[in-house]
Amino acid sequence: MSQGADPRSPAHEDSPSAGAMPTRVMVEARAIVKRFGSNTILDGVSLAATSGSVTAIIGASGSGKSTFLRCVNLLIRPDAGELFLDGQRIDTDRRERDLLRYRCEIGMVFQSYNLFPHMSALQNIIEAPMIVHRVSRAEAVERAMGLLDKVRLRHRAEAYPHQLSGGEQQRVAIARALAMRPRVMLFDEVTSALDPELKGEVLATMRDLAADGMTMIVVSHEMSFVRQVASEVLFMSGGRIIERGAPDSILDRPQSPELSAFVARIMD
Amino acid sequence: MDEALSPTMDMIISLWPRFLDATLLTLAIFVIVSVMSTTIGLLAALATIGAGRWLSMVLAAYGWVFRGVPELVILLFCYLALPQLGLDLGPVGAAVLGFTLISTAYEIEIFKAGLAGVHRGQFEAARALGIPLPSALRRIVLPQVVRIVATPWITYATGSIKRISIASAVAVTEIMQVTKQAIAFSHQPFTLILFASALYATMASILMIAEIIAARRFKQRFGLSTELP
Numbered sequence: 155m156s157q158g159a160d161p162r163s164p165a166h167e168d169s170p171s172a173g174a175m176p177t178r179v180m181v182e183a184r185a186i187v188k189r190f191g192s193n194t195i196l197d198g199v200s201l202a203a204t205s206g207s208v209t210a211i212i213g214a215s216g217s218g219k220s221t222f223l224r225c226v227n228l229l230i231r232p233d234a235g236e237l238f239l240d241g242q243r244i245d246t247d248r249r250e251r252d253l254l255r256y257r258c259e260i261g262m263v264f265q266s267y268n269l270f271p272h273m274s275a276l277q278n279i280i281e282a283p284m285i286v287h288r289v290s291r292a293e294a295v296e297r298a299m300g301l302l303d304k305v306r307l308r309h310r311a312e313a314y315p316h317q318l319s320g321g322e323q324q325r326v327a328i329a330r331a332l333a334m335r336p337r338v339m340l341f342d343e344v345t346s347a348l349d350p351e352l353k354g355e356v357l358a359t360m361r362d363l364a365a366d367g368m369t370m371i372v373v374s375h376e377m378s379f380v381r382q383v384a385s386e387v388l389f390m391s392g393g394r395i396i397e398r399g400a401p402d403s404i405l406d407r408p409q410s411p412e413l414s415a416f417v418a419r420i421m422d
Numbered sequence: 423m424d425e426a427l428s429p430t431m432d433m434i435i436s437l438w439p440r441f442l443d444a445t446l447l448t449l450a451i452f453v454i455v456s457v458m459s460t461t462i463g464l465l466a467a468l469a470t471i472g473a474g475r476w477l478s479m480v481l482a483a484y485g486w487v488f489r490g491v492p493e494l495v496i497l498l499f500c501y502l503a504l505p506q507l508g509l510d511l512g513p514v515g516a517a518v519l520g521f522t523l524i525s526t527a528y529e530i531e532i533f534k535a536g537l538a539g540v541h542r543g544q545f546e547a548a549r550a551l552g553i554p555l556p557s558a559l560r561r562i563v564l565p566q567v568v569r570i571v572a573t574p575w576i577t578y579a580t581g582s583i584k585r586i587s588i589a590s591a592v593a594v595t596e597i598m599q600v601t602k603q604a605i606a607f608s609h610q611p612f613t614l615i616l617f618a619s620a621l622y623a624t625m626a627s628i629l630m631i632a633e634i635i636a637a638r639r640f641k642q643r644f645g646l647s648t649e650l651p
């Protein structure tokens with residue numbers, strides 16, 4: 155089942171943060187189970203992401219990737235399993251209010267951007283820090299402008315979402331998530347809705363983020379990105395992780411027929 | 423011309439204070455009913471988010487009664503039947519209660535549709551950022567609901583203003599009541615009904631113009647149409 159890669163082993167050699175950080179597990183999910191009605195959508199999914207690592211999750215549509223990411227930040231509650239953030243066990247049965255603090259330690263970026271359409275790019279970014287962390291507007295704006303610099307959109311600060319291209323919207327969404335100073339970032343097929351020429355700018359932003367040492371869990375079918383940036387690749391099928399390992403071994407030497415078929419399909 | 427029109431003008435001028443009072447009363451009832459039904463309708467629609475099935479069933483039953491029974495029947499019930507139960511609100515009070523009950527049933531539907539029109543990704547993004555639900559509703563969801571409901575809300579409000587004429591049946595001295603009284607002693611139904619129509623048309627026009635301004639503002643500010651996508 156496992157490709158033998160211990161999740162605690164040093165990060166992939168291409169990873170800029172390799173060796174720079176102690177291999178501390180930043181986020182861990184143990185045997186997550188999620189059912190919708192009588193369908194078991196996640197059937198014991200485990201993952202341990204070390205600090206600064208990039209974990210890629212691949213798998214066919216409907217295999218449970220989004221459901222798993224939503225369980226990691228508790229947008230939906232798993233029916234069984236355990237979550238740990240930086241070694242601390244998270245009580246998944248707490249009330250929604252009590253989960254908010256955990257949730258803002260974990261940034262999430264969605265396929266459909268989900269920017270707030272009635273707010274400018276800048277307002278989108280400062281909203282949550284002002285409400286949740288109660289930072290002053292001046293402080294929030296200063297930090298937001300820094301983040302807009304980082305995603306190369308400072309000149310678009312006053313633009314509303316409908317005035318931005320898909321790639322720009324997605325980069326604002328990344329900046330918005332980063333404004334909460336998360337310790338982990340989740341990306342759910344964030345380039346899937348984008349035209350090919352716009353995917354690159356979003357992937358470049360994600361590369362920068364990985365280079366800065368952000369712990370990232372990325373559902374993506376951008377294979378060159380996965381190959382270059384991921385420390386570990388997990389292949390999901392039918393609500394289980396059926397293969398895991400270094401990108402090259404997963405993509406070039408699939409063991410299971412499911413992964414072979416999947417790789418053949420996305421490579422053509 | 424002047425000779426022929428002057429008796430009519432004289433009548434209108436002599437009745438003007440009563441028409442003015444009636445118009446102000448109509449507007450007052452409209453404002454009170456709109457504020458109360460909009461507030462209750464919005465809160466009830468918000469309460470259905472994540473609430474159990476029983477609340478939806480209670481609201482459905484409420485809507486069935488107050489959208490199904492004719493307005494006049496509800497007003498007469500509030501004016502004539504409630505005093506029998508020990509609740510005598512007087513004509514204006516009964517009209518305000520009756521119209522509020524009716525309008526609330528429609529406002530609930532308007533706001534439920536408005537909430538359903540907000541992409542569920544918006545709720546998810548707010549939750550993912552750790553924003554508590556009350557703040558998310560106030561800052562993120564409601565502004566989008568306002569955009570969606572602007573047109574149906576004003577359409578309904580325009581009808582509401584006209585519907586207040588029914589209160590003449592429960593002895594409220596609103597515009598229609600004053601018109602009927604004036605017809606009774608002046609025998610000038612044509613002019614008086616025309617004049618009453620003009621008053622209603624003016625009030626409705628103000629609301630319709632408000633809608634056009636609101637739509638233009640949304641468009642300029644956010645590039646958003648008030649039409650549903």
Ligand SMILES: Nc1ncnc2c1ncn2[C@@H]1O[C@H](COP(=O)(O)OP(=O)(O)O)[C@@H](O)[C@H]1O
Nearest residue numbers: 190191195213214215216217218219220221222
């Ligand atoms: N809220 C839900 N209720 C019922 N079924 C769901 C729900 N969310 C997802 N599913 C089902 O779970 C399965 C996995 O979905 P998803 O996690 O979105 O897969 P992926 O992201 O890998 O495409 C699908 O069959 C989907 O229909």
Ligand SMILES: [Mg+2]
Nearest residue numbers: 219220221343
């Ligand atoms: Mg998905």
